[in-house]
Amino acid sequence: MSHSERTLAAFLVGDLDPVDAAEYDRHILECDACWTAVHEDRRGRDRLDTLREPAPARLADAVRQRVEAAAARRPQPRRPARIVATVVCVTVIVLAGAVTATRVGGPHRDPAVLASVVAAAADRSGVALPSGVTLDRLVVDGHAVVLARSAALFPMPPGGHPVNDADHAPWIAARGEVNLLCFSRPTPALLAGRVPAAELTGLARALGLQSS
Amino acid sequence: MSRPRRLQTVVDHRKFLDAALPHIDVLHNVARGLTRDRGAAEDLVQETYLRAFAGFGGHRGGDMRSWLVSICLNTARSTWRRSQRRVGEVLSPEVGGAEPAPGRDPADVAVAEVERSTVAAALAVLPEHYRVALTLVDIGGLTAQEAAVVLGCPRGTVLARVHRGRRRLAASLESEGIRRES
Ligand SMILES: [Zn+2]
Numbered sequence: 001m002s003h004s005e006r007t008l009a010a011f012l013v014g015d016l017d018p019v020d021a022a023e024y025d026r027h028i029l030e031c032d033a034c035w036t037a038v039h040e041d042r043r044g045r046d047r048l049d050t051l052r053e054p055a056p057a058r059l060a061d062a063v064r065q066r067v068e069a070a071a072a073r074r075p076q077p078r079r080p081a082r083i084v085a086t087v088v089c090v091t092v093i094v095l096a097g098a099v100t101a102t103r104v105g106g107p108h109r110d111p112a113v114l115a116s117v118v119a120a121a122a123d124r125s126g127v128a129l130p131s132g133v134t135l136d137r138l139v140v141d142g143h144a145v146v147l148a149r150s151a152a153l154f155p156m157p158p159g160g161h162p163v164n165d166a167d168h169a170p171w172i173a174a175r176g177e178v179n180l181l182c183f184s185r186p187t188p189a190l191l192a193g194r195v196p197a198a199e200l201t202g203l204a205r206a207l208g209l210q211s212s
Numbered sequence: 213m214s215r216p217r218r219l220q221t222v223v224d225h226r227k228f229l230d231a232a233l234p235h236i237d238v239l240h241n242v243a244r245g246l247t248r249d250r251g252a253a254e255d256l257v258q259e260t261y262l263r264a265f266a267g268f269g270g271h272r273g274g275d276m277r278s279w280l281v282s283i284c285l286n287t288a289r290s291t292w293r294r295s296q297r298r299v300g301e302v303l304s305p306e307v308g309g310a311e312p313a314p315g316r317d318p319a320d321v322a323v324a325e326v327e328r329s330t331v332a333a334a335l336a337v338l339p340e341h342y343r344v345a346l347t348l349v350d351i352g353g354l355t356a357q358e359a360a361v362v363l364g365c366p367r368g369t370v371l372a373r374v375h376r377g378r379r380r381l382a383a384s385l386e387s388e389g390i391r392r393e394s
Contacts, residue, residue, distance in 0.1 A: 009371040013356060037379065044378025047331045047385055048350040050324065055240035059254050063236065063261045064229060070262055071225035186224075208269025 008037055113148065114157055114180070114190075120146045121178045121192035140203045145193030147207065154182050154190045170204075172197055183209050228268045232261060235277045238352050239284055245335065245347030246288040256291070260284040278358045281348065285362060334384050342377030349374050 010016050011024045028034045116127040120135055123144075129135055133150045148154070156162075160173030160180070173180045179197045181204055182190045191204050239260055243253040260283050267283070335343055348359040349370065356374070360367040 005372065005375070006368065009368070009375045012375060013371055037375075040379040040382045041375055042378075043386075044380075044382035045350055047327075047381060048335070048346055048378070050327050050331055051244060051335075051351045052241050052353070053244075055236045055257070056254075059240060059257055060233060060236050062254070063233065063258055066258055067225050067229055067261055067265050070265060206269075 004034070005037075008034060012038065012041055111155055111157065113150070113154060114175075117146060117148045117180070117190055117192050118175045118178050120148075121180075121194065122176070123194075138207070140206050143193055143195045143199065143203055145191055145195060145200075145203060148190040148192070150188045150190075153184055153188050156182070172200070225265065228265050231276055232264055232268075232280060235280050238277060238354070239280055242281055242284050242347055242352040243288070244332070245343070245351040246285070248336070256284065256288055259287050263287060275358065275361075278354070278361050281352060281354060281358075282362045285344065285348075330385065330388075331381075334381050334388070337384075338377060338380055342373055342380060345370055345373035346377040346381070350378070 007016075007024065011021060014021075016024060024034075028038055112128060113130050113133055116129050116133075117135065119127045120137070127135070129148075132152065133148055136147045136149075138145055138147055156171045157173050157175075157180075160171045160182075162169040162171045168184045170181060170183045172182075174197065177194045178192055179195060179200050180190060180192045181197070181200045182188070183204070189209050191200060191207070191209065193200065193203070195203065236257065239257050240253065243256040243260070244250070247253045247256050260280060264280055264283050335346065338346070344363070345359060348354045348362060349356060354362070356367050356370045359370045363370065
């Protein structure tokens with residue numbers, strides 16, 4: 001783009017300051033090339049303007065229906081390409097020993113849920129799940145993890161700590177090789193796996209879990 | 213044993229639609245500039261929304277409109293690659309197909325539609341980088357800065373392509389007009 005063409009494009013888009021723009025206005029009156037360029041530009045823009053129109057109402061309806069169908073038909077992790085394997089139903093077997101091993105205080109929920117999630121993340125085959133808690137086994141970026149979800153908050157166990165000072169901050173905790181990362185918002189979600197704590201954060205992000 | 217609820221709970225599709233559907237006019241206009249007819253444009257818009265829904269969690273901050281337009285453009289480009297044709301060769305003018313506009317004189321509607329077809333056909337044969345820049349800025353209504361983000365090029369490049377594209381379009385439409393009259 002020549003210098004004069006660059007100035008012209010800047011003039012047309014309104015980038016020139018008022019003094020330069022006024023000077024360019026005068027120049028256009030005297031310069032055939034610039035006069036032609038400006039008017040051709042405006043004619044082209046005006047013709048293209050005729051192509052603009054609102055989307056037909058049926059299109060918004062169709063989009064809504066297809067997105068709803070996609071949401072209902074299959075799991076829609078936020079970055080599905082990175083999540084290889086899906087969901088297994090978890091057999092309910094009571095693991096009383098594990099429950100006592102990690103018994104923690106907490107007003108919201110029996111801590112059995114934490115023991116169950118740790119056991120599932122450690123690849124023990126059958127784990128106990130309190131009612132109202134769902135557990136998905138996932139492979140995210142090559143890491144096997146489990147994601148537990150519940151309507152109730154997951155209690156932070158002893159040794160756990162919030163990742164920042166914010167209210168409702170996510171907390172992290174470690175149980176042997178298993179690291180846990182827990183979010184309270186928008187809905188309680190507990191991600192666990194034999195994955196370094198630092199990586200767990202990235203996997204949570206890949207799953208679209210909220211960090212604040 | 214109750215069946216666990218699956219990961220769809222991770223993405224609330226209503227949240228997605230609330231954030232993304234307000235941009236449907238922009239996407240529709242962009243898709244019109246990138247495809248050969250209304251049917252293809254509507255397919256492209258739907259495909260764009262499905263892809264955006266799948267990737268919604270990956271969208272962190274940034275402008276939703278530019279993000280959706282980027283997906284639309286990438287989707288169109290992958291369609292072009294699949295069809296092994298340049299978009300200009302796929303495009304063809306069309307008449308009719310718009311939703312009936314209540315209260316408008318049918319003759320005016322027909323004239324406007326012919327104008328749109330003529331302009332669309334002239335746009336379709338422009339080199340792709342002009343066509344895409346004009347589609348984003350003049351038809352889609354993106355700012356030059358937004359288009360620069362979508363295209364991954366400097367804003368000045370967008371301005372240059374828009375300017376040259378408009379001139380080429382005007383010149384081709386006018387030369388055609390002269391030829392028709394002679
Ligand atoms: Zn000049």
